[in-house]
Amino acid sequence: MQALNFVPNRLAGSLAARTSRIVPVIVPTMANSIFSDFIEEVTLQLDAAGFMAAFGCSNFDPDYEQRLLKSFLGWHPSAVILTGGTESFRALCAGAEFPVIEAWSLPARPIDRVVGFSNFRALHSMVLALQDWGYEKIGFGYIDTPANERTEQRRQGWEAALRERGKQPEASRTQGGWLSMEDGGMILRTLLERHPDTDAIAFASDVLAVGAILECHRLGLRVPEDMAITGCGDMDLSIIVNPALTTVHVPGRQLGRTCAQMIMQLSEGTYDGPKTIELGTSLIRRGSA
């Protein structure tokens, strides 16, 4: 029939079949390689099953995020993977005829399915450990982006861990701003100004934590003797910085694989797992705390 190079028109195919095998994935950022393992794994797994992952990047902007999803919806996706977790998605996905997976957190009121981990417990266990290691005045450093459920849950984890031991929580944050190392340094300075007796800061992200360690070097503060720093994410950065970062490992690749498998099995009707899958995190102690 075709000597070579006949490519079936998937637009026609998808239109007729009423499903496109497109799987949009919306992430808040492509920078910092936070989601890169996740993205890579989702792409790989889905592609092997004939699905096409299509990535959208919201830059932590809920409005844009919503337009993005709306636009993706026009492709009649086979499934959707959301990592933003804004409430605005709920309406758009209401009555969707395809699976909607929220990844990277455990929403209190899920839209449909979830493949996540507890952001609360990630920081809760870190701050408990920090107290066990003898740190007294533990701050929290984060970026306050709108509708960021993940960060908010981490903040609550930190706060709860302190209150359980009768301590008063003090946090510092940068409003908006993209997640950058500079912000980490800024947060450190602010917190130190307001609370000079701070001896440890748990950051909501490795990126911020690494920035803070670099700032400590500039300020002449020894890590962890003068100031302990911890992150969350276990990104590449964390073993490069000196001292290496004590952090929480987040199973990005495994989350990706789990999402992809759920979608593939759902599409074949062979999925028999629960609607919500929780993956574990683990505390990794290195030199910075």
Added chain:
Amino acid sequence: MQALNFVPNRLAGSLAARTSRIVPVIVPTMANSIFSDFIEEVTLQLDAAGFMAAFGCSNFDPDYEQRLLKSFLGWHPSAVILTGGTESFRALCAGAEFPVIEAWSLPARPIDRVVGFSNFRALHSMVLALQDWGYEKIGFGYIDTPANERTEQRRQGWEAALRERGKQPEASRTQGGWLSMEDGGMILRTLLERHPDTDAIAFASDVLAVGAILECHRLGLRVPEDMAITGCGDMDLSIIVNPALTTVHVPGRQLGRTCAQMIMQLSEGTYDGPKTIELGTSLIRRGSA
């Protein structure tokens, strides 16, 4: 008309209009944030013009890369952005009715359009500088993935710079393997074994270079006194490591923007630039050399 939530079927629209406004982008890897700025910028720019960027990740596998492109072709894309640069693309794209952009390098025999920079000159100027700074025996460290034009051109740049000054090139590499920091350390050890008098290594990538610096710490080698290390890419990692990495800045974000603009203007018929756009790199001297 629609109170809320009517989403036009883009499959039908694209089928009828014979163009989908999908722009596939194929990159070799999502890891290490090498391409993350590029990806983010392409997504953002194209989305604003109603195009949808769809990313595929080849993992440096030419076969898979080709299947990926074939699969993308079935969506009747409005344009295609390629960063792999394998010859196998040429046949698939022959007589394509849409623009094909090769990004991140300057291919000797372009398929169609290119938005790139000179990988040759990136390393050539670095190695020239290294010699100006007094380094005598300069090695080259790289990963030998199949059909990786970018790395090969960087290798040639290093070789040419040495030969121009009458030196003999000695390189070390890892076969296959994904681009990881571990590989950087391995390359360092191999090169040191074979040529103990090496006083500088120019790496084809920041990732390898940072891995090598970490390995130097383990080996008790001072950087740059005992061993100078340079990278290529100017990724986030490069300012975290100690000493900070001397490297070549690659304009990832600008490449992304330029690709997107070319595609948008081409689709409106308002593009009047050249078929090939070359962007510049710049040498950034930090502490590691």
Added chain:
DNA sequence: GTGAAAGCGCTAACAT
């Protein structure tokens, strides 16, 4: 200018 009709290239349901 506005409105009806043809058809994009497939899939799926039906008839043979």
Added chain:
DNA sequence: ATGTTAGCGCTTTCAC
């Protein structure tokens, strides 16, 4: 089993 046909939801063209 194989062949035929209707129609997916739009865009575009052509007639009015």
